Amino acid sequence: MAKQIRKLNVAMIGYGFMGRAHSNAFLQVGHFFDLPYELKLKAMCGRNRAAVEAMAAQWGWEEAQTDWQSVVKRKDIDVVDICAPNHPHAQIAIAAAEAGKIVLCEKPLAMNVAEARQMANAARSLPNLVWFNYRRVPAIALAKELVEQGRVGKPYHYRATYLQSWGADPELPGAWRFRKAEAGSGAMGDLLSHSLDLALVLNGAVIEVTSLMQTFTPNREVDDAVLALTRFANGSIGTFEATRFAIGCRNRNYFEIHGAEGAIRFDLEDLNRLEVFDRGDAVEIQGSHNVLVTGPGHPYTSHFWPPGHIIGYEHTFIATLADFLNTLAKNQQFHPSFDDAVGVQELLEAVETSARTGKWTKVSADDATVAAIQ
């Protein structure tokens, strides 16, 4: 019996750096994964017509559009993918949800918790996805498996840094990222959100937080750096640091977990590696295993290249999309969903509150969030 392939027409709202990464994922997912869907790149949508047309042509979108309101309602659109700046996320996502579309949205989901909850409510009965793509780095997916297998054991410490340096550059790219009205926040929403999402996945809920937000640049509206200490529900404690002022670091999205049975270390600049300490090793050869996570036996890797042939940044989007589509075909709940992203947003809000008040701040998760965390 032939496999049934359903077609899905995609519209993308936004066309910047993330527009390229998402376009690539839509085009490539079917080459690396056997899927029950065929994706059609129908319409790319943005405010600047010339720019959208150029990008749409480069990446093979059928149409270039400038009016997202009409696009998200079109009958011939099945999937709306949002990679615009943060500010309009809610408006677009809610409109797409009201039109009954499958909704995919870049992180951070929203400008604040209230918006995020509205979006999650609007999309709850629809398939949805938030692009916390780093969950599908094979090495991080392996980390999750190892945690679940008990190789880390009772957790003591979680440590995450997300270190970039471009914020200190006088010739700045990505100006919208520095405007509060469009970005909401700086390093916090852009970088810390990734670290917190991974922490929730790998180490569970955070109970309370104390933090510090810092803007080094005069007149800049958003935070250049944010630091936080946390208490996790599982009894472990954490440190977090996200910054655009870590001279010498391009994209050091790093985390480390120490538990009673082992430890795990990851650095995005070396995304095909995972360091794993296993207390069960013979004592004389105990030491971090330097694991090249390109298979065999590693998540996703059989879909890409043979062992020893590394993958790049873009494959994290491809693997995310593949999982989403397979989940969709089985009518199952995909993660990270909008509800999961609400959990991250609640944490970001607690970080912001603590930074403002100077006090330890409890994370106020509503029931939907608690139920959703996976």
Added chain:
Amino acid sequence: MAKQIRKLNVAMIGYGFMGRAHSNAFLQVGHFFDLPYELKLKAMCGRNRAAVEAMAAQWGWEEAQTDWQSVVKRKDIDVVDICAPNHPHAQIAIAAAEAGKIVLCEKPLAMNVAEARQMANAARSLPNLVWFNYRRVPAIALAKELVEQGRVGKPYHYRATYLQSWGADPELPGAWRFRKAEAGSGAMGDLLSHSLDLALVLNGAVIEVTSLMQTFTPNREVDDAVLALTRFANGSIGTFEATRFAIGCRNRNYFEIHGAEGAIRFDLEDLNRLEVFDRGDAVEIQGSHNVLVTGPGHPYTSHFWPPGHIIGYEHTFIATLADFLNTLAKNQQFHPSFDDAVGVQELLEAVETSARTGKWTKVSADDATVAAIQ
């Protein structure tokens, strides 16, 4: 004035691991590079119909064919890309050249020097390419630039290892790679050929060589490992080691150069890095620079992702193809060409001769090769 885009119809002969890597390159090159050509994936060709059809469908080739002879002659084919096992390379390439096609061929080009020269002669007046893709690893292209800028200075030492371990695995993939009639050789043609190609590019001609070839596995027809010492024309000396029995190593294609002014180190398992020692640094901070070669200021990287976002194995094919097409548009000679690959083949022959005779063996380059080396 609108840019003129010429269409090129591609036929691929072969459909294994390299078939995937090449298909990906043909599909992706236009997304990352502005090109004067539009590539159409016309026909994929292989012996096993069912397998070819599945692969062709997965990667979007218009047709699946099983008779390469007829395919390479077709009027509607502009480019013939060969990624079959090594044995039929010559036959296919010469037929394609005789039909006036642009010919691309996987490495090693041929089963021996005689074949390689025939192929080079047949294709000399046509655009041609040999897939020594590692020249276009951004870190290796940077190494070449640094050598040319004089940052290494008068060279003393060249050291290369290409270490894999799958040959020792009892459940072996890629059986044709162990049959002499199809593969010609083992680690030598498969791995050492890459190392020698890079050595020629980065350090110039080799004058003579002494070597040792070893087959650890009983009844295996080809070499499991090969070692060599070399003298280079520039006065430096080299060591080479290629093996499929380096337990613990997946794909350690490594080289290191030491010259009077600096040193360079590269490892393919970490392909976004280059280590650079610069004797000109202030003495108290002299030490290898750990360079994340993702831009700014690095070859190819502006075409891919922003600085700090790494690329994978497949981008080396994409960059190779982009350079080839740009060279084609300008009617210039592309490297590595068939003539360049003859140079590698002459070296491999000297290695084999030395291993058989136990003597230092001069590399006998004919004039065409000498002229071609770049």
Added chain:
Amino acid sequence: MAKQIRKLNVAMIGYGFMGRAHSNAFLQVGHFFDLPYELKLKAMCGRNRAAVEAMAAQWGWEEAQTDWQSVVKRKDIDVVDICAPNHPHAQIAIAAAEAGKIVLCEKPLAMNVAEARQMANAARSLPNLVWFNYRRVPAIALAKELVEQGRVGKPYHYRATYLQSWGADPELPGAWRFRKAEAGSGAMGDLLSHSLDLALVLNGAVIEVTSLMQTFTPNREVDDAVLALTRFANGSIGTFEATRFAIGCRNRNYFEIHGAEGAIRFDLEDLNRLEVFDRGDAVEIQGSHNVLVTGPGHPYTSHFWPPGHIIGYEHTFIATLADFLNTLAKNQQFHPSFDDAVGVQELLEAVETSARTGKWTKVSADDATVAAIQ
């Protein structure tokens, strides 16, 4: 003219791990450095006669004693070195100071700020030293030089972790370290004190702090781990983590500084290395310099082995002692002094207060401390 060598008779109070490290320093300093003093290992003093006698014999002390009160008053003793548990530090140091001795004391100096200030007052007119030995790791001394040369520039971030794992071991060494009455605190006084001392030296005064102290082990009296965020007087911000529960880490005393012009990274498990990022490097070879700090051009290294021959842990004590004796001969103030250690103690107290109150806590430095910080 012959160099005049003065003899100094040393008494050591304590004989554990630190007793070995100090004994080694007293014996070795004259072999590696030309000094104006000759040290005589006169008396080792401890509570357990048999143990002291064994240790004294092993390391060549003339006498083994059990009554420190009488030893510190002896006419024939010039130097009193204290490496007993933390609790009696003050009592011994003050008695030695009252007897007019040169006083050396292990860190942390005292059980609290009040005690530390008393000790500093008692010893102010006498030569004194606190064994924050890591300041004299050649790589850290180099870091200090680079900071002073401006190679790091305006500082943004300071990040320190001191990660050990032995606290989680059920068969515990060093039991006194877990009793509050003897140790005062756990990871805080033992490990964080080192990190804070280095931070003060490399990045200047800390203004305020928020922190978290954690005891994972039921019924343990002291902290197993401590986390802190800090604001420095120079405008930079910091994260600190000290723990005895970082499974997989033996002695990762690590720090990293990011400033406008560069960055510096150090790890004690690799104590002969310093990673240095220099924004002034040509853009294409920007990357952390992996500096093997064994000379030439590095602090202390000319006294030890030729470049490339690494030193171990004990040389940090030797270099500290050499500097102290040279300073003594010139009648200059040595650092780290008791006054410097008061500064560390004030910081530790702020950390403890913050952990108790859950609030950001200002560091209350008295004038003597402020004057002393160097």
Added chain:
Amino acid sequence: MAKQIRKLNVAMIGYGFMGRAHSNAFLQVGHFFDLPYELKLKAMCGRNRAAVEAMAAQWGWEEAQTDWQSVVKRKDIDVVDICAPNHPHAQIAIAAAEAGKIVLCEKPLAMNVAEARQMANAARSLPNLVWFNYRRVPAIALAKELVEQGRVGKPYHYRATYLQSWGADPELPGAWRFRKAEAGSGAMGDLLSHSLDLALVLNGAVIEVTSLMQTFTPNREVDDAVLALTRFANGSIGTFEATRFAIGCRNRNYFEIHGAEGAIRFDLEDLNRLEVFDRGDAVEIQGSHNVLVTGPGHPYTSHFWPPGHIIGYEHTFIATLADFLNTLAKNQQFHPSFDDAVGVQELLEAVETSARTGKWTKVSADDATVAAIQ
């Protein structure tokens, strides 16, 4: 019953860099190890009276002498330790042996095989030692244990480099090392001898060799670099490279072994580490273990500092001496002995012969050597 301690009076012939390292070992061995001997540093002997006197004073030798012939015959000398340049090694060692002394000698033992055999014959009935100190690097001793436990399994590959850069420096230290009459050879005797000794210990006898010796510097009498390929008796194959022209490397004494069950990697610049690959690990966490070889469970480390506190270069001499003295007390044969060093010398001679003739050269081991190899 009290342990009986015998006194041994030591005379040292030579006083340079090695004189310091040996003096340190004689002084320190009793602090770190419980020994049945007490060493007395009786006489240091060298040609330049002022220099010897200064060195003797610095390191606590009782006398400074200039006539080694009379010193080695003295009744009150038990041990003669030779760290003069290579040329007089034989003469001194034979004289000391004839006087019935315990003889210790720096490597390379002799100027050639003939001399080495004479020395071995002369000293065979006496306790003797050759300072191939790197065997007692804890990480290398651990490597030996792992090989013996079968963790590497049937060996395939042995790869060693000894990379230094000072030979290329125009302001050269150690001028005797460049004169053929005094040094015998350059990188070969100085560096390759270490690599070959370790290869013999870790991987067994070498059967044949092909090599290349190179002098980059005009008018220099000895080799600046030497390369070799080898066949081992156990069926594995090897590459060796020793050079003083590896710009960027201070002291990279490196080796790597790949066998059917695992792999081992070591680098002297990181002497407290051993990388160990174990094919028996669960497939998803296979990767080189980064082992910090400071205990627990590691050779020698319990004698030095607690786990995580690294040792330096000089401890390799201390551990060698401790083993020697313990062996002496038990009347057992110590390794590396003069006979072992003859084995290295035979290999060096084969390397030299091959470099001269351009042919594969069998290693001609005499029976004593074969019997001695351990």
